[in-house]
Amino acid sequence: MTVSDITNMASVSPATFYIYFADVEEAVLAVLEDLNGQLPDFPSLVHAIDTAAPEPGVRALVKAYLSFWDKHYAVLRIRNLAADEGEPRFREARATMLRPMMTALEEKFKSGHGPMLGFPEAPVLAVVTVLMGMLERLAAVIRLRPPGRDITRGRLIDGAVMVISTIMKTKEAG
Template sequence: MTRTKKNLSGQEMGSKGFLTREKIVNATADLLVSRPLRNIKVADIGQSAGISASTFYLYFETVGDSALAAIERVEQSSPKVVKLLKQSWTRATLLQNCKKLVHIYFSIWDEHHALLRVRNFVADEGDRRFYDARRRSLEPIHHALQKKMSELQGDLPEKLRLDPPSTASVILAMLERTAQIIRLPSAHKATRPRITETTAFLVASALSGGKSFVERRPGTPKVHVTD
């Protein structure tokens, strides 16, 4: 993302200005860990950052703007995710790679859960800025999933192939929601390892177009995802 060079008064920001803006963004991010966005006031941010309200308004018009600045620093399409998806996958390694993908994805959520939760909630309420921030953050993964799907389903008859853009959107929606609920206590004795394993299986099934990818163990019946 392009670094902001001027404050809201149109003044070029020097090192002190950048530092002050960064303090505001960091204070907002810290407050979002324990409070909903709607409950955070400029005075709260000022107290946490050690600045006055008038100083806050030199850099941001609203608390939502400073929250958005904090959210846009989160690199959800991390180099680890993109690198993994760019590697060569086969059906034999598909499930193992999907487990790695899910693990990395959930780890990003663990680290930035407060900011990502707020981003998705406000985006779902209709704020276009937060919606666009989510789209930009996920777009590299979305494109990489589409490419991976085309590779893995290339030998399927065309009528049996899943639509890459639609399927990638569904996969990401599942990952986003599961990454949130996996952090909550389960009413049904679901465990994090089992949820992760199931999520990886579903991602693998979608990427492969439902074609068999489960490796058989000696002495066990053959397993097919579809007939």
């Protein structure tokens, strides 16, 4: 993406762009900051999950997460590519966006749960981080289904719901 691409789409001159932004990265970061205000209430979705029967609540959470990604795919993909390359501003932008949901998941797992499903040494935050990584990657690749395979969007969502629900189910602390 170039300044020319942006200014052509916005029907403004490059000089106007440079009044507001130093470069394309700064413009993308401004869009990401704006998206923070548009995040769905993921923490409420997490808190609404019934750990005795988590599948419906987890499905609502996964679908809401993927819907947000569908709506903002281009900018979220740019965010992740830059963050994965180690760009600190984009790493912080990603962390800022993920933090509320991660905190809610961590609280959910800690409340009423003993050790993690037979893995007492597994830190809850590590499990949450892995699950968020899974959701982030799923959101990025769900539209790239291999042709000729019986892997539909619905089945990929089912897989994510199964993994998260299995970990989230209430069990007796051991």
